[in-house]
Amino acid sequence: MSRERVIILGATSGMADATARLYAAEGAALVLVGRRADRLEELAADLRARGARAVEVAAIDLADASRAAERLAAWRRGEAVQAVLLFYGVLGDQSRAEVDLGHAREILETDFTSAALWSLAAANLLEAQNSGALVVVGSVAGDRGRQSNYVYGAAKAGLGVLVQGIAHRLALRGSAARAALVKPGFVDTAMTDHMKKGGPLWAKPDAVARMIRKAAGAGGPVVYAPGFWRLIMLVIRVIPAPLFHRRAL
Numbered sequence: 283m284s285r286e287r288v289i290i291l292g293a294t295s296g297m298a299d300a301t302a303r304l305y306a307a308e309g310a311a312l313v314l315v316g317r318r319a320d321r322l323e324e325l326a327a328d329l330r331a332r333g334a335r336a337v338e339v340a341a342i343d344l345a346d347a348s349r350a351a352e353r354l355a356a357w358r359r360g361e362a363v364q365a366v367l368l369f370y371g372v373l374g375d376q377s378r379a380e381v382d383l384g385h386a387r388e389i390l391e392t393d394f395t396s397a398a399l400w401s402l403a404a405a406n407l408l409e410a411q412n413s414g415a416l417v418v419v420g421s422v423a424g425d426r427g428r429q430s431n432y433v434y435g436a437a438k439a440g441l442g443v444l445v446q447g448i449a450h451r452l453a454l455r456g457s458a459a460r461a462a463l464v465k466p467g468f469v470d471t472a473m474t475d476h477m478k479k480g481g482p483l484w485a486k487p488d489a490v491a492r493m494i495r496k497a498a499g500a501g502g503p504v505v506y507a508p509g510f511w512r513l514i515m516l517v518i519r520v521i522p523a524p525l526f527h528r529r530a531l
């Protein structure tokens with residue numbers, strides 16, 4: 283078994299849990315990073331039982347990326363890093379963000395600024411070891427600004443461009459390290475508990491997790507999850523503004 287570690291940023295997320303189970307079944311060593319220590323310990327126990335070679339937890343606020351490079355280096359514990367997976371994020375409240383700029387800042391700083399800094403630090407680590415994958419979870423919400431979620435969408439759009447840029451950089455330099463952006467549509471997790479769920483547009487975290495696991499190994503650099511969202515968002519992007527502005531999407 284290889285002596286490599288998988289670092290999961292935002293390990294308490296529903297999608298992260300489903301993805302961590304896939305790695306545990308492969309016998310990977312995992313580092314679970316999140317802000318809820320009790321939940322991280324619960325997840326760690328479950329993942330050990332599912333076959334993970336080792337599981338370490340780190341309870342920190344990921345919105346603070348000031349020591350990202352140092353922290354990632356410490357979590358290696360002298361081993362190579364197989365993957366850095368970035369899941370954490372907040373949907374926020376769009377209506378509130380329009381009038382409460384502090385809330386808008388919280389969404390932007392969590393979903394873009396800190397996520398961008400963790401991604402850059404991870405890219406540098408992976409490029410230096412010349413192996414491994416950075417997989418970042420973006421969103422189809424980043425494909426076109428819509429009145430219902432455009433602060434969140436703007437942050438995800440910015441993060442998406444950053445990850446695409448990292449993928450381009452690694453490819454041009456001939457690095458064996460890679461980067462991928464996974465853009466889910468509607469996924470049945472805690473983030474969407476306020477929404478009415480069901481129907482063909484909704485995916486289960488397990489299905490998205492399989493695509494994330496695959497994206498860490500090959501393909502990309504932009505993966506829609508499930509794949510039909512690529513077509514839906516292509517159509518959404520080309521709808522002319524006069525038509526688009528007539529509907530509350």
Ligand SMILES: NC(=O)c1ccc[n+]([C@@H]2O[C@H](COP(=O)([O-])OP(=O)(O)OC[C@H]3O[C@@H](n4cnc5c(N)ncnc54)[C@H](OP(=O)(O)O)[C@@H]3O)[C@@H](O)[C@H]2O)c1
Nearest residue numbers: 294295296297317343344345369370371421468469471473
């Ligand atoms: N669900 C969807 O329909 C959907 C669609 C497209 C994209 N996404 C994206 O998918 C990713 C995973 O979300 P999910 O659907 O799995 O929802 P989730 O279960 O609500 O996960 C979001 C996670 O982010 C964590 N988090 C937020 N701010 C944090 C911070 N400052 N420090 C540490 N952890 C923080 C939360 O931690 P706590 O548990 O402590 O709150 C939570 O575990 C997110 O980036 C989301 O934007 C979701």
